[in-house]
Amino acid sequence: MKIGREPWMVEMRGQIFFMLASLLCSVTGAAVDPQEDTEVLKEDYWVDGNHNVNVGWIEQGNFLLFRRDFYMAPMSFITHRLEFTFTEPNIVITAIQATEKSFSKGAYVKIIAGGVNRNSVSFRLTSETGKGFFFLVQVWGYRV
Incomplete structure (x- = not known):
C-alpha cells in the first residue's frame, strides 16, 4: 500500500486546494476557478x-x-x-x-x-x- 493514495487523502487534498484557491480569491480580488489551469x-x-x-x-x-x-x-x-x-x-x-x-x-x-x-x-x-x-x-x- 502506497502512502498518500487512499481515497480519503485524495479528497482531502482537493478540499485543501479549493480552500487555498478561495483564500487567493479573497486576497487578490480575482475570480479563481478550481478547474482552471493556473x-x-x-x-x-x-x-x-x-x-x-x-x-x-x-x-x-x-x-x-x-x-x-x-x-x-x-x-x-x-x-x-x-x-x-x-x-x-x-x-x-x-x-x-x-x-x-x-x-x-x-x-x-x-x-x-x-x-x-x-x-x-x-x-x-x-x-x-x-x-x-x-x-x-x-x-x-x-x-x-
Whole structure:
C-alpha cells in the first residue's frame, strides 16, 4: 500500500486546494476557478531570463505615455494576480516595457489585450506562490 493514495487523502487534498484557491480569491480580488489551469505559459509572449517583457521600439519623437511601479508583498501560500489596463484616445503605442525589479525573482507579465500600434494595452502580473512581485511598467508612443 502506497502512502498518500487512499481515497480519503485524495479528497482531502482537493478540499485543501479549493480552500487555498478561495483564500487567493479573497486576497487578490480575482475570480479563481478550481478547474482552471493556473500555470503561467511563457510561450505566449517574449520573456528574457528575468521575466521582463519588451515589445516594440522607442523611436525619435516618441514620449513616455505611462509609467508605474506595481508592487505586491510576499504572502505564504498566496499567488498574486493583478490585471491592469492603460488606455488613452488619440495615441499610438510604439513600445511596452515591463521590468522586474529586485526581489520578485519568478513573477511573470503577460500582455492580454491591445499592445503595439493600438491605443490601449492590458497586462496580467502574476507571482509565484508564496512570493510577491515588483515591476516597473512603461508605455511609449506618440499622439495622433
